[in-house]
Amino acid sequence: MKQASLLVVDDETGVRESIRLIFGKSLRVHEARSSEEALRKVQEETPEVILLDIMMPGTDGLETLKQVRAAHPDGQVIMLTALNTARTAFSAKETGAFDYVTKPFDVDELRLRVERALEKSRLSQELERLREEVGRKYGIENIVGKSKVMMEIFKTVSLVAKRKSTVLITGESGTGKELIARALHFGSERRNKPFVVVNCAALPDNLIESELFGYEKGAFTNAYQRKIGQFESAHGGTLFLDEIGEMGLPVQGKLLRAIETETFNRLGGTEENKVDVRIVAASNRELEKLAKDGGFRADLFYRLNVVSIPLPPLRERREDIHLLLHHFLQVKARENAVAERRLSAEVVDKLLGYSWPGNVRELENLIERLTILICHEAIELEDLPEEIRRGESRPAFKEAVLEGSRPLGEAVDEFERELILKALQKTGFNQTKAAFLLGTSRRVLRYRMEKLQIAEDTELIECAKVSR
Structure with missing residues (x-):
């Protein structure tokens, strides 16, 4: 040294x-x-x-x-x-x-x-x-893809990253919108400043304003001291507003003013605070249509949509699936300190033909589960989830609802109940492992089991145990 x-x-x-x-x-x-x-x-x-x-x-x-x-x-x-x-x-x-x-x-x-x-x-x-x-990890060169559409996106990101223009990233859930937002930040002169994420869908309307702009002491009950908002936290860097289509109209107006004037007021305060922030927003909804229908401010949409980056679903860039499989097999083996798994030719064919409704996130989660739960080196067709083996993306309950033959709540409950039971059966009714398979926590799984009365189905559980 x-x-x-x-x-x-x-x-x-x-x-x-x-x-x-x-x-x-x-x-x-x-x-x-x-x-x-x-x-x-x-x-x-x-x-x-x-x-x-x-x-x-x-x-x-x-x-x-x-x-x-x-x-x-x-x-x-x-x-x-x-x-x-x-x-x-x-x-x-x-x-x-x-x-x-x-x-x-x-x-x-x-x-x-x-x-x-x-x-x-x-x-x-x-x-x-x-x-x-971190810059290398989130740089545009580390996003996996060689398809023509992704190469165009990479080109756009490289050009836009060096500017301060607001960017709107659109695409289905799981397509990698946050990855693109991070690539914009870490490819810019702001790379050494904060990258702050606000998930608008996770915040109720009565909290999102204080989360964005902060509040002064005494602004409301239990506001015992000043709180810095995410706008202020992101000063000099990038503020990523994920799922911005879920933001309520009253807050949209205040957000528009903050973007246009580069100033904001904390909740309960009168002082205008100057801020230097680059705004990147993302949504899985069609914001332009939402704006026409009155569910989103048109002026905010146009202010955000200076540069638009639409991300394609994975089914529209199938030539990237091979690369993604290879990438995630390596990454998940390294993260979990196990030998890298191999995919049989039949498995690769099946995965290439699958519709991937959850996009890249679904593919990543699948490879992680297989890496952890499959003990043998080569992953065979029987190791895949049933819906992938059948080449389905589970649309049946959706069609039943659209046709009016099933109430939405009933169809969703039945589908969720079936998923939970299958996860429990696959893991020998180990709730921790079942929760991992389902991509949730054990606490949430137990809550859903009680709500769907799965815990009371003792005969079904005992029969399944005996059949194993």
Whole structure:
């Protein structure tokens, strides 16, 4: 591991030699006697910590500090100052210095300040590494697809990412709308700023305004202190409004004003707050039609739809299924620390022909379940869920409702009941495993079982256990 380095900038030889004696065994120590030499050493050595004398002859220490920070923003600068210039040292901290030490310095105090600066440098480097890693993970180059339609989408994302224009991403559930939103963010100059997600479908109308814009203390009952909203949290970065078609009309008006003026008011407040946020919205609904029908503000739709990115369902880009299967087989094996599964030719044919109503998310979840629950290396046709083996996407209950032969609630309950029972049977009535198969939690599964009276079907359960 490379040893950390420290640069001492001081015109006094004795000071430089003393600091070398203190840190010479634990750090690589470099010396500079002037501002010009300091800037050269900073660029050559990129030291983690710089000890900079604030009062060198003929040199303005604060100006040198500005130049050092500009040349090496990650370097942590500790100012060396005489007792009577402590006020100047405070000014130095405002200019960008990490800390200051007064001369003559106490050795233990100096060690402590340098150690803190080194820790800050290590944290900054780790943060930068994580940012680069996240940027690579969510970059457009990591979205799987070689079909013509996806290549066009990648081209659009690459062009739009560098702009501030609002973007509306549309497509069925599971097509990857959030992945595209993240690619827009991490491909932009805002990549090191926050990417904030608000799921509009998960928030009731009485909460979404305070979630977006925050509130002041006393704005309503139980508002005991000010709360920062997601608009403010996303300052400098990107605010992703997922399922924006579910947002109520009153909040839509306030959102439109915030987008157009780049200002907002916290709930219960009168102060206008300026914000710099790039808006990316997504919906699985036809917002233009919804706007014509009065369910969505037309002016907000046009404000969001500056750049439109429609994502195709997986059934319309079947040439990507092979790539996605290969990708998820590798990823899920690595995530679960198991051997990578293989798909038989019959399984691949069946998956290529399946309609994938849940799109890429359904395919990913299927591969994850198979990776975890199938113990043998090669996945065969009998390992697939029954609806995929039959080549169905379970449309029967929908058709019955549309034809008027079944009430919607009854059909949904029956379909859900059948799914839960099959999951329980497949897992030997292990509720934790059954919940995983269904993509939910054990608590939610137990609640649904009680609601659908599955727990009372003891005869059915016992028969199923015996048949196994």
